[in-house]
Amino acid sequence: MDQSILPVIETALLKVAHDKGFETARDRLEAMSPQCGFGELGTCCRICYMGPCRIDPFGNGPKTGICGLTPDAMVARNLLRDTVGGTASHVGHARHVLLTLRDTLNGKAPYQIKGVSKVMALAKTFDVPTEGREVNDICRDLVNIALEDFGRQDEEPNNWLSKRAPQVEQEMWKNLGLMYSNPHNEIETAMHATSMGNDADPMSMMLRVLKMSLIDGWTGLTLTVDLQDILFGVPEIAVTEAAVGVLEENSVNIAAHGHNPVLSEKILEWAAKLEGQARDLGADGINVVGVCCTGNELSMRHGVRLAAHNSQTELILATGAVDAMVVDIQCIWPQLAQVAKCFDTAFITTDAMVRIPDAIHIPFEPHHADDSAKEIVLKALDAFRRRKGKPVDIPQLKSQAVAGLSVEAIINLLSKLNAEDPLKPVLDNVANGNIFGFVGVVGCSSIKFRDNAMTEEMVKHLLRQNVLVLTTGCTAHICAQDGLMTSEATYRYCGDGLKTVLEVLGKAAGLDGPLPPVWHMGACVDNSRIVDLMVALAERLGVKVGQLPAVGSAPELVQEKAVSIGGSFLALGVSCHIAPAPKILGGPMVTQLLTEGLQDILGSVVRVELEPKAAADWMVAHIAEKRTALGL
Numbered sequence: 001m002d003q004s005i006l007p008v009i010e011t012a013l014l015k016v017a018h019d020k021g022f023e024t025a026r027d028r029l030e031a032m033s034p035q036c037g038f039g040e041l042g043t044c045c046r047i048c049y050m051g052p053c054r055i056d057p058f059g060n061g062p063k064t065g066i067c068g069l070t071p072d073a074m075v076a077r078n079l080l081r082d083t084v085g086g087t088a089s090h091v092g093h094a095r096h097v098l099l100t101l102r103d104t105l106n107g108k109a110p111y112q113i114k115g116v117s118k119v120m121a122l123a124k125t126f127d128v129p130t131e132g133r134e135v136n137d138i139c140r141d142l143v144n145i146a147l148e149d150f151g152r153q154d155e156e157p158n159n160w161l162s163k164r165a166p167q168v169e170q171e172m173w174k175n176l177g178l179m180y181s182n183p184h185n186e187i188e189t190a191m192h193a194t195s196m197g198n199d200a201d202p203m204s205m206m207l208r209v210l211k212m213s214l215i216d217g218w219t220g221l222t223l224t225v226d227l228q229d230i231l232f233g234v235p236e237i238a239v240t241e242a243a244v245g246v247l248e249e250n251s252v253n254i255a256a257h258g259h260n261p262v263l264s265e266k267i268l269e270w271a272a273k274l275e276g277q278a279r280d281l282g283a284d285g286i287n288v289v290g291v292c293c294t295g296n297e298l299s300m301r302h303g304v305r306l307a308a309h310n311s312q313t314e315l316i317l318a319t320g321a322v323d324a325m326v327v328d329i330q331c332i333w334p335q336l337a338q339v340a341k342c343f344d345t346a347f348i349t350t351d352a353m354v355r356i357p358d359a360i361h362i363p364f365e366p367h368h369a370d371d372s373a374k375e376i377v378l379k380a381l382d383a384f385r386r387r388k389g390k391p392v393d394i395p396q397l398k399s400q401a402v403a404g405l406s407v408e409a410i411i412n413l414l415s416k417l418n419a420e421d422p423l424k425p426v427l428d429n430v431a432n433g434n435i436f437g438f439v440g441v442v443g444c445s446s447i448k449f450r451d452n453a454m455t456e457e458m459v460k461h462l463l464r465q466n467v468l469v470l471t472t473g474c475t476a477h478i479c480a481q482d483g484l485m486t487s488e489a490t491y492r493y494c495g496d497g498l499k500t501v502l503e504v505l506g507k508a509a510g511l512d513g514p515l516p517p518v519w520h521m522g523a524c525v526d527n528s529r530i531v532d533l534m535v536a537l538a539e540r541l542g543v544k545v546g547q548l549p550a551v552g553s554a555p556e557l558v559q560e561k562a563v564s565i566g567g568s569f570l571a572l573g574v575s576c577h578i579a580p581a582p583k584i585l586g587g588p589m590v591t592q593l594l595t596e597g598l599q600d601i602l603g604s605v606v607r608v609e610l611e612p613k614a615a616a617d618w619m620v621a622h623i624a625e626k627r628t629a630l631g632l
């Protein structure tokens, strides 16, 4: 029997908001409906001022833009700009972490090197000598290698791409002209190429989409995660909780929202330091909870509890129990400041690039991280003092969840079964069918798909068919809230084969029951961890990543970043399910390329399915084809 808790949580949250008279995103979506059909098809161009131009591919109106641009070129151009937006976000995050690490090594930023094992592993990858050297010196060499990537003008291959990505796939990318040098140059070129009167060839732009996605994958995600692990430590398996019930009426509740642990790690540190002051105010303590990807980062490394995925962010504020919500970059709804204004919630922006009317702005930059973090936590204490004694409305609903499944944590666990060849137990169970395959369920939560419980129902269909699910981002929140990261979920949802494997792994991990069937691998940048795991399995097996019985899925796509992440999976030859449809359907050639043609070029395709069972069935069928091709 299905005992999903998530619909109960979301109904309770909506009720809290509606009882207080708040309009929610669902109301705003309804008021906006029907949404623009030209926009949905991707055949709306507003790049120059002869336009905006729009093409109805099914009607008798104009067949090109005023400049003569075809519908395929229009959708390809729009898709390329989506991937530029996503990639620029991740590359900006990468550069920020890199500069923080450099400044830490120079004594100019108050952080430490906590991930020594990661430093050593990367030193090996990049041929940096380690014998008789201090960790900081080795790390300095790694920083210089990364800095070279952002500054080079020599068109030599990017260091992080050429050393971290699998070699066989690099040959394929070289043949397609997809290798890149300096990510900033490519972002500039893509914006230039898509401005009025430049690239008008849809195929040329689709190759740029793939190149941009590679930049997202290897600089935006992999570099960021490598350096974050150096600074903040490599995640280890930890137990946490998820959903709005992690808020506490009599604690100073600080919701950390956004993406960059350079901020949230300091907030956590200062919350611990100022705990005594909170108690002096009559609070039980300071309760830092995680929202969106920052929540994932904190839960992976510290077991911090998860309060909300992206489409719940305004709803948890409506409880009246959040004293401060502190945000940095990406996925921050402007509406949050308006809801916060109705309570004593301090809604605090910290990044110069993210200014929101009615927010409190406390600039946070790594050199003065301690001063700013202290000021932010003190603001939360102030807000608690004003809130104390006033009624709050916290639905008492939450689930347990296991987090922290970095590749290193997985390998450590598997080493307990086979110290010499840790991946062998996994591959043996893939071969005998106990693990039918893998799906990386990634990306956002969308109000368009919450009513049919898209992510969690799709995941349950996969588990029943012995597919192991790896997840990150807001889909990780959804799975955690729905109890899918518990031993109980293994008993309740998994097929017999997968259950057997997870029971053995649970015992090895020292858990009371089986390992959960959905593995929390982190934030959206941590999709590089999923890729690292797939690369390790493929290399151990002697096949290409695209030959593995593995698929990617972004079942509730919202953000441009999820588009570029999907592109990075496709470039590896890993097919992707997606919902809703990307904005390409007005371009028949582009649609054909992504849904079929790509198979001959990269070995991957895109599939749109809007219903959970149909999505899971397609993925299982696709995995079955991969198994057959491998002779399994």
Ligand code: BF8
Residues within 6 Å of the ligand: 259, 292, 293, 310, 330, 331, 442, 443, 444, 445, 473, 474, 475, 523, 524, 525, 558, 559, 561, 562
């Ligand atoms: O990077 S999953 S809504 S929070 S974009 Fe944003 Fe989507 Fe959530 Fe994190 Ni990822």
